[in-house]
Amino acid sequence: MIYPDKNVLVNEVDTLVKKYGSGRESLLPILQDVQRKFGFISDFAMQEIAHRLDIHPVEVYGVVTFYSFLSTEPKGKYVIRLCKTISCELAGKEAVAKTLERELNLKFGETSKDRKFTLEYCHCIGMCDQGPAMLINEQVFTKLTPSKVIEIIDSLK
């Protein structure tokens, strides 16, 4: 996890505005890149982006809080998102969820103190026929079982 200082953020936003342009339509791609690079979008980053795109900071905040893949808080190095939608629910999501909580010693919605893991629920990720399914950052894991989860988490510790 990188905690950027203000100059680094100003330079990064500058680079992204050059890359995507300073129109309102650039807001989402800029936010996605800042999220990817720094792991979250700080208040300062939101203000700087609003300033550069000439829009109100509240509008930027509204977009960041609307999309679950964007965050105003630092998250773990590994963001684990378990699908909680119906097909995965029926395929055994609950046992997988309990195993994740136990193995990580976290509840859903929490980040570990060492900022290694964040555990969250998400909605359908399009793997309904191979549930239970989860994402770890951008990698998809399917047909999860408690023992498979233990193996995956062990490999990340």
Ligand code: FES
């Ligand atoms: S219901 Fe879980 S991936 Fe679609």
